[in-house]
Amino acid sequence: MAERVTPTQPPRAAARAAGPKVALSTASTYPESTATAFEVAARLGYDGVEVMVWTDPVSQDVEALRRLSDHHGVPVLAVHAPCLLITQRVWSTDPWVKLQRAKQAADRLGADTVVVHPPFRWQRGYARDFVRGIWRMADETDVRFAVENMYPWRYRDREMLAYAPDWDVTQDDYRHFTVDLSHAATARTGALAMAGRMGDRLAHVHMADGSGSAKDEHLVPGRGTQPCAELLTMLAASGFDGHVVVEVNTRRAMSAAERQADLAEALAFTRRHLALNAGR
Numbered sequence: 001m002a003e004r005v006t007p008t009q010p011p012r013a014a015a016r017a018a019g020p021k022v023a024l025s026t027a028s029t030y031p032e033s034t035a036t037a038f039e040v041a042a043r044l045g046y047d048g049v050e051v052m053v054w055t056d057p058v059s060q061d062v063e064a065l066r067r068l069s070d071h072h073g074v075p076v077l078a079v080h081a082p083c084l085l086i087t088q089r090v091w092s093t094d095p096w097v098k099l100q101r102a103k104q105a106a107d108r109l110g111a112d113t114v115v116v117h118p119p120f121r122w123q124r125g126y127a128r129d130f131v132r133g134i135w136r137m138a139d140e141t142d143v144r145f146a147v148e149n150m151y152p153w154r155y156r157d158r159e160m161l162a163y164a165p166d167w168d169v170t171q172d173d174y175r176h177f178t179v180d181l182s183h184a185a186t187a188r189t190g191a192l193a194m195a196g197r198m199g200d201r202l203a204h205v206h207m208a209d210g211s212g213s214a215k216d217e218h219l220v221p222g223r224g225t226q227p228c229a230e231l232l233t234m235l236a237a238s239g240f241d242g243h244v245v246v247e248v249n250t251r252r253a254m255s256a257a258e259r260q261a262d263l264a265e266a267l268a269f270t271r272r273h274l275a276l277n278a279g280r
Contacts (some may be wrong), residue, residue, distance in 0.1 A: 004160055013271040019236065020240050020274055021244070022046060022047050022270050022271055023046055023048040023222075024049050024263065025037075025041065025245050025246060029259065032054045035058055035068055037049055042072040042258055046074070046246075048077075049076055049077065051076055051080065051111075053080070054084065055086060055087065056072070062105050065105075066109060073108060075111075078114070078245065079102050079109065079113070081099055081116045083098075083116060086202035093264070095126045099114070099145070100137075103137065113146050113242070113243065114143055114145050116148065118167065120137075120163060121161065121162060135174075135175065144175070144176040145176060146177055146189070147185070148177075149168060150162075150167040150169075167188070168189065168194070170198060174201065177198040177202050179194060179198060179206070181208055181227075181228055182210040182226070184226075185212050185213070192234070205212075205231070205245065207246050208221060220269070221269045222269050231267075232244070236274045250262050
């Protein structure tokens, strides 16, 4: 029997004009599984997925992810390292081991980006060496370690700075950045200004909306107050060569059909505004 060749991209993506690929974060189908995210991405015509590594065993299993990618014809474009509170024991309790595992997963899956959060402040040793350590790892690989902006934690009128060196990652020197518009909304900071500070080191985008609530909302783009459309047209005009990842919260969807409708709306919004200044 001839060996099956794993497609590098789904047929729909191959037929599209050059430009930023639009991927689906596997977090966007939660509480459904990682496997469901691949199926939905294929059905709706996303160009790929970003795998959120979390407590779902499939998200931690590179061979299982390769089989899903092969089966659905959907490439893995990025790996989100396990940086959440609920993933403190996923892959290791050592945060540097987590990043090495994420880089290895990206290599094996053909992804070119690892998304990483800045450390929690109580991870003192990790936080102290984080900027230098990310540079060391970036120097060892072609995989982009794209450090993501976060936000202060708020409760009523109190604010806690949970991340170090800073939730605003533009305050430090990294080779590559991820901008997340929902996080910018929660931080109550200007997303366009932040993207401007990132400049040509902006390598990755988490496309979601927010209203400025203290809660990280991850709304479908266009349903909040963030400059989602403006950022996308700016990226298209600048020749942005990274990926745009739809990372929205669909936990309140009443059915699989409603969840897919939200994800189809997010994809259409993203592609429409990316095309405005891209000559498509």
